[in-house]
Every structure is written in C-alpha cells, then in structure tokens.
Amino acid sequence: MSTPPSSFSSSQRKPATRIRSTAEFAKYVGLARTTVSRVLNDQPGLKEATVTKVKQAMEETGFTPNAYALHLKGKKTATVGICMENLLTPPAVRKLARLQQKLKERGFSSLIEVLTPGTSKEVCRHFLSLRVDAIVFVGHFIEEEIAARVNEFNSQSTPHVVIDQLGIPGANSVALDRVKGMKIVIEHLIALGHTRFGLLGLSGSTRSIIDRLSGIESALTEHGLSKSESILTHDSKFIRKNDFDYGRALASAFSCAKNPPTAYVALNDEIAIGALHGFQDAGFKVPSDISIVGFNNQDICLMPKPVLTSVDQGIEETVDAAVNLLLDQIDRPSIKPRTKMIEPILIERGSCARRKK
Amino acid sequence: MSTPPSSFSSSQRKPATRIRSTAEFAKYVGLARTTVSRVLNDQPGLKEATVTKVKQAMEETGFTPNAYALHLKGKKTATVGICMENLLTPPAVRKLARLQQKLKERGFSSLIEVLTPGTSKEVCRHFLSLRVDAIVFVGHFIEEEIAARVNEFNSQSTPHVVIDQLGIPGANSVALDRVKGMKIVIEHLIALGHTRFGLLGLSGSTRSIIDRLSGIESALTEHGLSKSESILTHDSKFIRKNDFDYGRALASAFSCAKNPPTAYVALNDEIAIGALHGFQDAGFKVPSDISIVGFNNQDICLMPKPVLTSVDQGIEETVDAAVNLLLDQIDRPSIKPRTKMIEPILIERGSCARRKK
DNA sequence: CTGAAAGCGCTTACAG
DNA sequence: CTGAAAGCGCTTACAG
Numbered sequence: 001m002s003t004p005p006s007s008f009s010s011s012q013r014k015p016a017t018r019i020r021s022t023a024e025f026a027k028y029v030g031l032a033r034t035t036v037s038r039v040l041n042d043q044p045g046l047k048e049a050t051v052t053k054v055k056q057a058m059e060e061t062g063f064t065p066n067a068y069a070l071h072l073k074g075k076k077t078a079t080v081g082i083c084m085e086n087l088l089t090p091p092a093v094r095k096l097a098r099l100q101q102k103l104k105e106r107g108f109s110s111l112i113e114v115l116t117p118g119t120s121k122e123v124c125r126h127f128l129s130l131r132v133d134a135i136v137f138v139g140h141f142i143e144e145e146i147a148a149r150v151n152e153f154n155s156q157s158t159p160h161v162v163i164d165q166l167g168i169p170g171a172n173s174v175a176l177d178r179v180k181g182m183k184i185v186i187e188h189l190i191a192l193g194h195t196r197f198g199l200l201g202l203s204g205s206t207r208s209i210i211d212r213l214s215g216i217e218s219a220l221t222e223h224g225l226s227k228s229e230s231i232l233t234h235d236s237k238f239i240r241k242n243d244f245d246y247g248r249a250l251a252s253a254f255s256c257a258k259n260p261p262t263a264y265v266a267l268n269d270e271i272a273i274g275a276l277h278g279f280q281d282a283g284f285k286v287p288s289d290i291s292i293v294g295f296n297n298q299d300i301c302l303m304p305k306p307v308l309t310s311v312d313q314g315i316e317e318t319v320d321a322a323v324n325l326l327l328d329q330i331d332r333p334s335i336k337p338r339t340k341m342i343e344p345i346l347i348e349r350g351s352c353a354r355r356k357k
Numbered sequence: 358m359s360t361p362p363s364s365f366s367s368s369q370r371k372p373a374t375r376i377r378s379t380a381e382f383a384k385y386v387g388l389a390r391t392t393v394s395r396v397l398n399d400q401p402g403l404k405e406a407t408v409t410k411v412k413q414a415m416e417e418t419g420f421t422p423n424a425y426a427l428h429l430k431g432k433k434t435a436t437v438g439i440c441m442e443n444l445l446t447p448p449a450v451r452k453l454a455r456l457q458q459k460l461k462e463r464g465f466s467s468l469i470e471v472l473t474p475g476t477s478k479e480v481c482r483h484f485l486s487l488r489v490d491a492i493v494f495v496g497h498f499i500e501e502e503i504a505a506r507v508n509e510f511n512s513q514s515t516p517h518v519v520i521d522q523l524g525i526p527g528a529n530s531v532a533l534d535r536v537k538g539m540k541i542v543i544e545h546l547i548a549l550g551h552t553r554f555g556l557l558g559l560s561g562s563t564r565s566i567i568d569r570l571s572g573i574e575s576a577l578t579e580h581g582l583s584k585s586e587s588i589l590t591h592d593s594k595f596i597r598k599n600d601f602d603y604g605r606a607l608a609s610a611f612s613c614a615k616n617p618p619t620a621y622v623a624l625n626d627e628i629a630i631g632a633l634h635g636f637q638d639a640g641f642k643v644p645s646d647i648s649i650v651g652f653n654n655q656d657i658c659l660m661p662k663p664v665l666t667s668v669d670q671g672i673e674e675t676v677d678a679a680v681n682l683l684l685d686q687i688d689r690p691s692i693k694p695r696t697k698m699i700e701p702i703l704i705e706r707g708s709c710a711r712r713k714k
Numbered sequence: 715c716t717g718a719a720a721g722c723g724c725t726t727a728c729a730g
Numbered sequence: 731c732t733g734a735a736a737g738c739g740c741t742t743a744c745a746g
Contacts, residue, residue: 018513021739032717037741047715062513067486068425068434069739072722077425087454090447097444100471109483112469114457126466129424156375156419244660273660281662300657303601303630305638378723389733394725404731426723429738 019063029057040065071131080326081111081127083120085139090298091313095138095163098319106327108133120145124152134159134326140208143167154337159329161322166339167207172329174322174340178208181311181344182215185265185293188309188346190223193355194263194291196230200250200275201242201267203235209267216265232261242267247274248281255282262290262355269294273304276351287353297347306350314342376420386414397422428488437683438468438484440477442496447655448670452495452520455676463684465490477502481509491516491683497565500524511694516686518679523696524564529686531679531697535565538668538701539572542622542650545666545703547580550712551620551648553587557607557632558599558624560592566624573622589618599624604631605638612639619647619712626651630661633708644710654704663707671699 019025022040026033031050038046039054057063071077080103086092100110111132113123120141127135135158137146146162150171153160162173189197202212217227234253240246247270254260255278266272272294276286284290286306294301294310301308321340328335376382379397383390388407395403396411414420428434437460443449457467468489470480477498484492492515494503503519507528510517519530546554559569577587591610597603604627611617612635623629629651633643641647643663651658651667658665678697685692 022741023739033740034717034742035715038716041741045715050715062509064482064485066429066488066739067483068428068488069722070741071425072423072429072724072739073741074722075741087450087457093444093450097471100444100469104470109487110469112457112467113461114454125421128421130466131423131425152419243656270656277660277662299600299627300660303634303657303660305634379725380723390724391726391733392731395732398725402731407731423723426738427725429723429740430725431738432725 019061020066022065025057025061025063028061029054076133077131078107079109079111079130079132081113081124081130081132081135083113083115083123083135083137083141085115085137085141087114091296091315092139094315095319098316099136099138099323102319102323106323115141117142117145120149124149128156128158133330134161136160136322136326137162138164140165140206143207146171157333159326159333161325161329163318163322165207166211170337172325172337172339174318174325174342176313176318176344177341178211178344179215179218181295182212182265183219184344184346185311186216186219187223188348189263189265189291189293189352190219190225192263192291192352194261195225195355196232196261196263198250198254198261198264199231199233199235200247200264201235201240201271202265203233203240232257243270244274244277247271247276248278249274251275251278252282255279255284263352264290264292266292266294269296269298269301269308269310272308272310272351273300276304276308287351288356291352291355293346293352301347301349304351309349309351310347312345312347314345318342376418377423379422382414382418382420385418386411433490434488435464436466436468436487436489438470438481438487438489438492440470440472440480440492440494440498442472442494442498444471448653448672449496451672452676455673456493456495456680459676459680463680472498474499474502477506481506485513485515490687491518493517493679493683494519495521497522497563500564503528514690516683516690518682518686520675520679522564523568527694529682529694529696531675531682531699533670533675533701534698535568535701536572536575538652539569539622540576541701541703542668543573543576544580545705546620546622546648546650546709547576547582549620549648549709551618552582552712553589553618553620555607555611555618555621556588556590556592557604557621558592558597558628559622560590560597589614600627601631601634604628604633605635606631608632608635609639612636612641620709621647621649623649623651626653626655626658626665626667629665629667629708630657633661633665644708645713648709648712650703650709658704658706661708666706666708667704669702669704671702675699 297310297312654667654669
C-alpha cells in the first residue's frame with residue numbers, strides 16, 4: 001500500500017470550537033472578513049504571512065465556508081439533479097456511475113433521486129429550488145409525465161437531458177438505437193441460416209419494446225421473411241418478470257411446443273441465460289440445436305456455458321454524449337434541443353451457431 | 358395505465374418570464390415579499406384570495422424559491438452526503454439504493470460521491486460546505502483515512518455512520534459480523550461431513566478478509582480440526598480479480614492438485630459460480646463430489662445449476678440500522694459513538710451436500 | 715496590503 | 731390581514 005497522503009494528518013487534534021461563519025472565523029484569526037474571504041478564494045495580492053495564518057486556522061478549526069451563502073452571491077451551484085428510474089438493474093447503475101464520474105470531472109456534484117410514477121414534478125421542483133445547473137433523466141418513465149417536465153424545462157431554459165427514452169417532444173435526448181439493435185441481431189441469426197425466431201420477454205407496448213419489435217420486423221422484411229411465420233412468443237402465458245426464472249419458464253414453454261424455433265432473442269441477459277439453462281435442461285444443445293442472443297452485454301454474459309452473445313448498449317458513449325449535451329446547454333442557453341442516437345454493437349460469443357440442416 | 362396525476366397538466370403553457378427571487382415574484386403578483394413568503398410556507402391567517410392568487414402565479418411562472426437563501430436563515434439543509442467505495446458491485450449498489458430510499462422517507466436528499474484513495478478529505482469538506490446534516494461511508498476504505506475523517510466529525514459533532522468497515526476508533530458503524538458469517542459456513546459444511554476446505558479468493562490482509570479467515574479458524578478449532586491440514590488455497594498463483602474467470606481459474610488449479618478438498622468457500626458469489634462451472638468442466642459433480650458456498654446472496658445465485666448456497670449480508674437490516682444511528686445523532690448531538698453488528702444468514706440451496714464416503 | 719459597507723434571496727419579529 | 735426592516739453568511743466594488 002502506498003504512503004497515506006497528507007489528508008490523514010491532524011487526525012488527533014483536540015475538539016475545536018465549532019466555527020460557523022467567516023465573521024466568527026475572522027475574529028478567531030484576528031483579520032477582517034474581507035481578508036479571510038480573499039484567502040479562501042485564492043486571490044492574489046495578499047501578504048504571505050496572512051495566507052499562512054488563515055490556512056493554519058482553517059486546519060485548526062475545521063471551518064468550511066457555507067456554500068449556500070456563496071451561491072447567493074451569484075456563484076453557480078455546480079450541481080446536477082439526476083432522476084433515476086431505478087437503482088437496481090446493472091445497466092441503470094452503470095449509467096449512474098459513469099454519469100456521476102463524468103460530472104465530477106467537470107466539477108459538478110450529483111444529487112440523485114429515484115422517481116416513482118407521479119413524483120417527477122415534486123422532485124424537479126426540489127432540484128430547482130436547490131438551483132441545480134441541469135437535470136438528467138435516466139431510464140423509462142411515463143411519457144406524458146416526462147414530456148410535461150421537459151416542457152417546463154424549456155420554458156425556463158433549464159438544461160436537461162433524457163437518457164434512454166425517445167419520443168419526448170422538445171427534449172434533449174440520448175438513446176440507444178433499439179430498432180437497429182434488434183435488426184443486427186436478426187440479421188446475424190439469418191446469416192447463420194435461422195428463419196424462425198422465438199422472442200423471450202419481448203412483448204408489451206412501451207416505446208422501447210415497440211422499437212425493438214420494429215427492428216426485428218424490418219430485418220425480416222428485408223430478407224423476405226413474413227412476421228407471422230417467423231416469430232413465435234409465449235409471453236402471454238406468464239406474468240413477465242425479466243429474470244432468470246422467467247427465462248427458464250419461457251424455455252420450457254417453447255420446448256414443449258412442436259417444431260420450436262432454432263433461434264431466440266431475449267429482452268435482456270437475465271432472461272436469455274435463464275432460457276439457455278432451461279433449454280439445456282430440456283435436452284437441447286446450445287448452440288448446436290439452439291442459438292440465443294441476450295441484450296445489454298452485462299458481466300453475467302460470461303457466466304453460462306456457452307458464454308452469451310449479446311447486444312452492447314454503449315453505456316459509456318451514451319453517458320458521455322449526454323454530458324456533452326448538458327454542457328452545451330449550460331454554455332449556450334439558447335441552443336436547440338437535440339437527439340443523439342447510439343449505435344448498438346453485437347458482441348458475438350458462444351451461444352449462436354449455424355442452423356443444423 | 359392509470360389516469361395521469363395532475364402533475365401532467367399545464368405542460369403546454371407558453372414560455373414565461375423567468376422569475377428568480379421572491380422580490381421579482383412579489384412584484385409580479387402585486388403583493389409584498391412577506392406575504393408571498395407566508396403563502397409559500399403554508400402559514401395561517403391569510404386571505405383565501407391571496408393564497409389562490411399566489412399559488413396560481415407560481416404555476417404560471419414556475420417560480421421556485423431559492424433553497425439556499427432559506428437555509429441561510431437557519432433552516433436545516435435536510436441533505437446527507439454519501440461516500441461510496443464503488444458503484445459497480447451489486448451489494449454496494451443495493452446499499453446505496455436502500456439508503457437513498459430510507460433517507461428520502463425521512464425527508465433527506467442524498468448527495469453521492471465515489472471516493473478514490475486520498476480524496477476523502479476534499480469530498481467531506483465539500484459536503485460540509487454544503488452543510489449536510491450527516492455523512493455516510495459505504496464500503497471498505499483505507500483505514501487511516503477514514504479514521505482521520507471520523508476524528509474530524511467527532512470534533513465538530515458531525516453526525517456520521519460507517520457502513521461495512523469495522524475498526525475505526527470513535528466511529529458510529531454498522532457492519533456484517535463476518536467472523537460469524539464464515540463460522541456458520543464452515544459449521545454447515547462440517548455438519549455435512551467435510552473436513553478439508555478450499556478457499557476461493559479469501560486471501561489478503563484487509564480487515565474484512567482477516568475477519569472472515571478468523572471465523573473459519575474458530576469453527577475449525579471448535580471442531581478439533583487443525584488449520585494447516587484443513588485449509589487449502591491457490592490464490593497466490595493468480596492476480597485476484599473477484600470475478601467468474603478467477604473462480605474458474607482457481608477451480609482448475611484445485612482440480613489438478615492431488616487429493617483436492619471436497620468443500621469450497623468463496624469470497625463472493627461470482628467466484629463461487631465461476632468455480633462451480635470450472636469444477637463441472639473438470640468432471641466433478643456439484644454437489645455430490647464437491648460442495649460450494651458463495652457470499653452476498655446476490656440474484657446470480659439462482660443462475661447456476663445447482664443453485665448456489667450463499668451467505669446473506671442482511672443489506673436492508675444494515676442500512677436501516679445505519680439510518681437509525683444517523684437520526685439518533687441528529688436528534689441528540691451528544692450521543693456516544695455506537696457500533697451495530699448484523700447477523701449473517703446462511704441461505705441453503707443446492708450447491709452443498711453430504712460428503713461421499 | 716487590508717478593511718467597512720452594500721447586497722445576494724430569503725424569513726421573522728415588529729408595526730400598522 | 732398585510733407590509734417595511736433587519737439579518738442569515740458570504741463576496742465585491744470602493745476606500746484607505
């Protein structure tokens with residue numbers, strides 16, 4: 001372990017009088033508030049001795065100037081409010097982690113809230129009362145709700161960016177091109193000779209699902225396959241849960257049916273892996289009998305045997321683009337709303353193979 | 358989908374003049390700042406019509422009072438600073454999610470930063486300049502560094518709690534009883550007839566590892582087993598990575614050795630699952646030939662076949678205890694530092710069985 | 715090189 | 731029931 005930096009020192013000093021304002025602190029040092037303020041802000045033209053004296057007194061007392069008063073004087077808060085759909089799924093968390101890191105690099109602190117339906121107005125008000133410099137949404141929310149917030153942001157010129165959710169009018173947004181994401185999956189499978197596809201968890205009427213289904217259809221159409229004959233689903237038989245067990249359940253439903261598809265496309269990696277195990281339990285070999293593709297390219301893709309082919313979201317690229325959109329708005333308040341699409345990348349691993357004759 | 362709540366309304370109003378202070382706002386409404394302030398704070402004794410007029414103007418303008426000025430008047434910030442070791446491992450994230458939720462329920466906002474070695478002083482200063490009501494650490498940090506921060510907190514009566522890291526003098530802390538966590542694992546395996554144990558990733562000199570090893574030893578001693586004969590490890594052969602692949606590598610190292618142990622205890626679930634697959638690849642049957650126990654009881658325990666026995670950290674209990682410690686300190690600034698230990702629970706699944714004769 | 719005064723956006727006695 | 735004035739903790743011209 002390397003030598004501890006200097007921030008470890010002074011740990012054993014005695015309890016100091018708690019100083020709460022520059023006024024008290026200035027009295028403690030024996031200087032005027034003005035002078036103290038200048039030292040705290042690293043302004044030039046101060047006597048060496050004065051600077052030393054003040055800095056030492058700061059160490060002694062642990063005094064920290066009140067950032068709130070500072071902001072009152074017109075200083076930016078350098079704070080960004082982040083609204084998360086959830087903090088439990090790995091992709092969401094990776095986005096948050098990256099976002100927090102990138103914002104920090106640019107000097108911004110992150111305020112984080114998890115949104116439940118109907119709370120966005122209250123949460124954004126709270127963020128605005130804290131005078132955040134920008135607001136970020138990460139995930140999928142009720143469309144009308146976010147649209148209303150974005151409208152408010154635009155009428156107040158509040159910098160913002162919506163990550164992952166398309167279709168919000170007037171919003172600055174960054175999102176994965178999910179249409180393309182599914183298209184490349186189906187094209188990959190078609191190239192391997194597959195013509196009939198089982199969908200795992202890909203049902204519903206959210207924008208995200210609709211986009212993904214339309215990507216599938218467009219690939220099928222381009223290769224002269226009909227949707228009705230090429231696509232099978234069993235989602236309607238279960239309550240969708242998006243986890244391993246759900247994937248297993250779907251796999252067993254497909255296994256029992258006669259003439260099951262040879263290729264499967266999943267909503268996410270969890271379902272894909274559950275299904276992979278389900279098919280293996282039912283006696284199918286993956287990938288020789290059955291090919292499976294996941295979505296999100298999470299760490300767990302490396303866990304099953306064979307390792308799972310999956311679509312990578314480009315989380316880093318997404319977040320970095322979002323941060324850029326944000327900074328552009330902060331720099332130029334009059335800039336027009338923009339949408340940036342991120343290209344998905346198919347990560348080929350061991351779970352897909354050429355269809356057996 | 359249910360009817361959208363009222364927060365969706367007024368989304369189409371025209372861009373309003375941006376009002377930034379109660380002064381401007383009061384002028385806009387045609388009342389004195391005092392009166393406006395009273396409405397904003399729901400104070401009694403106001404004319405019905407006045408209240409309506411102000412509230413309506415707030416909707417029209419989107420005006421939000423500046424929380425910073427408010428705090429200057431002595432109001433608590435109702436903000437907590439959270440220092441995370443990382444935002445990438447599922448247990449850390451689950452703690453953060455729970456913490457954020459529980460704090461929110463109590464009316465506190467969460468400021469979140471990821472700490473890298475040596476940055477704690479700067480980060481805490483920043484939090485204190487934002488006048489957070491408390492500071493929380495989640496994870497394992499350099500001991501001297503956290504100790505220094507805790508010392509500062511105590512000399513300033515700053516409410517704080519350290520989650521997961523024991524051994525910080527004077528700290529309020531909550532942590533899993535890792536000694537006991539390992540003890541119950543070994544006792545479980547001994548009860549199944551195992552006498553020789555392979556350790557997977559359990560090496561190093563962090564407090565957390567030392568505690569876990571001491572739990573193992575204490576269980577062995579109590580059952581008359583000697584440490585040197587009962588414990589095997591291959592960690593020194595690899596660079597530890599705490600992931601699936603590392604578990605696989607360890608499994609193959611154990612498989613090649615003559616007379617390998619029949620029971621394995623892992624640092625975490627990832628390593629355990631990697632090893633489980635590694636042993637299966639090498640021709641061992643789990644659990645009939647080999648028993649494996651993970652740690653953390655993450656979702657992925659349900660993924661392998663057989664499903665993985667693991668130790669549950671009691672994350673909810675941990676975080677809830679931490680929040681209580683925090684609130685106690687906020688209510689009673691003079692309260693003595695306390696440490697709360699959380700009892701681990703062994704979740705028995707399919708990866709352990711009685712040792713074959 | 716240092717200090718006294720004004721002002722940022724609020725709330726809270728104190729008047730009316 | 732409503733309003734004018736003081737003050738919270740800072741910084742920034744403006745003096746000296």
